[in-house]
Amino acid sequence: MTDAPPIPGSNEAEAMLRGLYAEMAPQHLFPLWEVLHALVTPTPSSTVRPHLWHYDAARAHLLRAGDLITAEKAERRVLILENPGLPGSSSVTTSLYAGLQLILPGEVAPCHRHTQCALRFVMEGDGAFTALDGEKAVMRPFDLVLTPNWQWHDHGNASAAPMIWLDGLDIPTVRHFAASFAERLPDGAMAHPETAPAGDTALRYGRNLRPFRGSGADRRPAALPLFHYPYAEWRESLAALARQGNPDPHLGHALEFVNPADGGSVMPTIAAHVRLLPAGFATRPRRATDAAVLVVVEGRGTARVDGQAFDLAHRDLLVVPSWAALTIAAESDLVLFGYSDAAAQRRLGLFREALG
Numbered sequence: 215m216t217d218a219p220p221i222p223g224s225n226e227a228e229a230m231l232r233g234l235y236a237e238m239a240p241q242h243l244f245p246l247w248e249v250l251h252a253l254v255t256p257t258p259s260s261t262v263r264p265h266l267w268h269y270d271a272a273r274a275h276l277l278r279a280g281d282l283i284t285a286e287k288a289e290r291r292v293l294i295l296e297n298p299g300l301p302g303s304s305s306v307t308t309s310l311y312a313g314l315q316l317i318l319p320g321e322v323a324p325c326h327r328h329t330q331c332a333l334r335f336v337m338e339g340d341g342a343f344t345a346l347d348g349e350k351a352v353m354r355p356f357d358l359v360l361t362p363n364w365q366w367h368d369h370g371n372a373s374a375a376p377m378i379w380l381d382g383l384d385i386p387t388v389r390h391f392a393a394s395f396a397e398r399l400p401d402g403a404m405a406h407p408e409t410a411p412a413g414d415t416a417l418r419y420g421r422n423l424r425p426f427r428g429s430g431a432d433r434r435p436a437a438l439p440l441f442h443y444p445y446a447e448w449r450e451s452l453a454a455l456a457r458q459g460n461p462d463p464h465l466g467h468a469l470e471f472v473n474p475a476d477g478g479s480v481m482p483t484i485a486a487h488v489r490l491l492p493a494g495f496a497t498r499p500r501r502a503t504d505a506a507v508l509v510v511v512e513g514r515g516t517a518r519v520d521g522q523a524f525d526l527a528h529r530d531l532l533v534v535p536s537w538a539a540l541t542i543a544a545e546s547d548l549v550l551f552g553y554s555d556a557a558a559q560r561r562l563g564l565f566r567e568a569l570g
């Protein structure tokens with residue numbers, strides 16, 4: 215005869231449970247009931263913290279790195295913007311990466327491709343290029359340039375001044391899926407052979423037209439044909455929208471960059487947008503499940519993230535955690551660029567927002 219089991223909840227049962235856990239642990243078995251509430255939270259919970267990087271301070275460190283290591287040696291000379299709540303992760307949010315990349319006059323960053331999707335948002339400099347599958351995008355301040363999953367890309371700076379851009383990648387997402395592949399061009403080649411003149415993609419795919427399907431002129435991937443969204447164009451649209459007045463109470467005047475192939479986000483994992491908040495305008499509180507990186511393109515203002523205030527000045531970078539209540543007040547006309555994982559979340563049926 216075995217002893218009758220103790221009454222669940224009794225001290226004796228609790229002690230026996232601890233004993234059970236101790237015996238199971240070496241076999242990699244653990245009780246869900248001890249962790250369920252931490253796993254399935256009623257609202258989003260992460261250790262991601264809001265944080266502001268002052269551009270000038272980051273820039274000074276980056277330029278010092280420029281004296282000490284070449285772009286070629288580094289492969290990419292980048293300072294990672296790591297979230298203070300995710301130490302050691304090289305991540306700015308749980309799903310995204312952010313970094314500031316410097317390319318000096320005369321330098322090249324060698325051609326490679328990887329399964330991570332990337333965007334570049336130019337912070338300063340004029341005339342360096344990113345070549346995507348052998349087509350150059352000549353980059354100007356606040357241009358958006360995409361290097362989607364598995365497309366060859368190299369960078370070069372034939373201008374006379376340093377160029378710095380923000381790199382936004384889905385590295386933590388790809389790491390989550392353990393789906394990283396990467397390769398360099400064969401034979402140590404630094405640059406992809408030229409396949410098209412600069413501007414060719416915009417001409418073929420950027421004007422609400424595309425090459426006739428199946429024709430020889432249809433040279434870019436059907437799913438993601440466009441890769442350069444110039445500042446001059448998006449800023450003009452934003453200005454025209456703002457002139458009409460009536461900003462959205464939670465976002466201001468906001469435009470999302472789209473993939474012309476399907477009207478969706480610029481890449482499968484990353485969405486990008488710009489917005490203009492007129493001087494004196496303040497947004498109403500908004501929470502969203504997509505943690506976001508915001509860049510101040512123009513103007514001044516104050517962001518409040520769950521009550522914590524951040525002064526926003528030219529080219530500063532702010533990370534806003536998932537489900538944090540965000541308000542932004544514009545002192546002068548405030549123009550922001552932002553990217554997030556909203557693209558992935560919408561595809562997975564996860565995206566939510568709450569408007570206050």
Ligand code: 1HN
Pocket residue numbers: 290292313315323328330332367369381383385
């Ligand atoms: C990358 O390919 C670039 O191409 C920049 O400029 C930063 C960070 C991690 C992995 C790949 C680039 C990157 C990167």
